[in-house]
Amino acid sequence: MLPDQLIVEFDRALRTVFAPARSLRDMPGASLPEASLDALQKKHVLGLMRVNHSGEICAQALYQGQALTSRDSSIRDALKGAADEETEHLAWTERRIAELGGRKSLLNPLCYLGSLSLGLLAGCLGDRWNLGFLAETERQVEAHLDGHLLSLPPEDGRSRAIVDQMRLDEIGHAETAVRHGAANLPEAVKAAMKVAAGLMTGATYRI
Numbered sequence: 436m437l438p439d440q441l442i443v444e445f446d447r448a449l450r451t452v453f454a455p456a457r458s459l460r461d462m463p464g465a466s467l468p469e470a471s472l473d474a475l476q477k478k479h480v481l482g483l484m485r486v487n488h489s490g491e492i493c494a495q496a497l498y499q500g501q502a503l504t505s506r507d508s509s510i511r512d513a514l515k516g517a518a519d520e521e522t523e524h525l526a527w528t529e530r531r532i533a534e535l536g537g538r539k540s541l542l543n544p545l546c547y548l549g550s551l552s553l554g555l556l557a558g559c560l561g562d563r564w565n566l567g568f569l570a571e572t573e574r575q576v577e578a579h580l581d582g583h584l585l586s587l588p589p590e591d592g593r594s595r596a597i598v599d600q601m602r603l604d605e606i607g608h609a610e611t612a613v614r615h616g617a618a619n620l621p622e623a624v625k626a627a628m629k630v631a632a633g634l635m636t637g638a639t640y641r642i
Contacts, residue, residue, distance in 0.1 A: 456526035464596025481537035482640040488528035489639040493550035500554020540639040566617035573609035
């Protein structure tokens with residue numbers, strides 16, 4: 436990697452983890468009234484949104500690593516397009532956490548480093564496997580967001596609107612990966628990804 440490119444990628448990492456994210460699209464549910472949540476409900480919603488925010492930190496790092504090691508320019512463009520939407524998710528979840536008076540996860544820098552390493556590894560395996568890893572990641576995120584929609588308080592329309600739009604975008608990312616020739620990952624790899632995601636989710640919900 437050229438020194439200039441290294442500087443650009445390092446700057447991207449710092450901005451993703453520490454700087455406020457920006458969104459071109461309006462935040463879903465922004466026009467809806469704030470729900471009246473009790474203390475336990477608010478704590479739970481904050482935990483879920485913190486998990487989602489950390490997940491978007493991971494997504495940015497994953498896409499960055501995959502794009503850096505991809506051999507195909509069209510695939511790099513697809514990865515960068517998905518990353519742009521993930522940046523919007525980052526902004527939405529960050530804003531929702533602030534609205535609820537909470538904080539982002541303290542583990543975000545570690546999440547970023549771990550996901551960047553996975554993205555670099557996936558890209559080095561070749562574009563079919565790179566895309567396969569992307570597609571499976573998005574399918575697992577979709578299932579994870581389905582669970583959040585079931586868990587969020589029904590009256591919290593603002594949080595539910597964000598999660599629902601994120602879910603639709605993740606489905607689109609998986610479909611894009613498949614269209615570009617994603618390989619189907621071995622079941623053992625899929626299972627390992629679920630275990631890793633579960634550990635990350637459990638930790639960032641609380642920390």
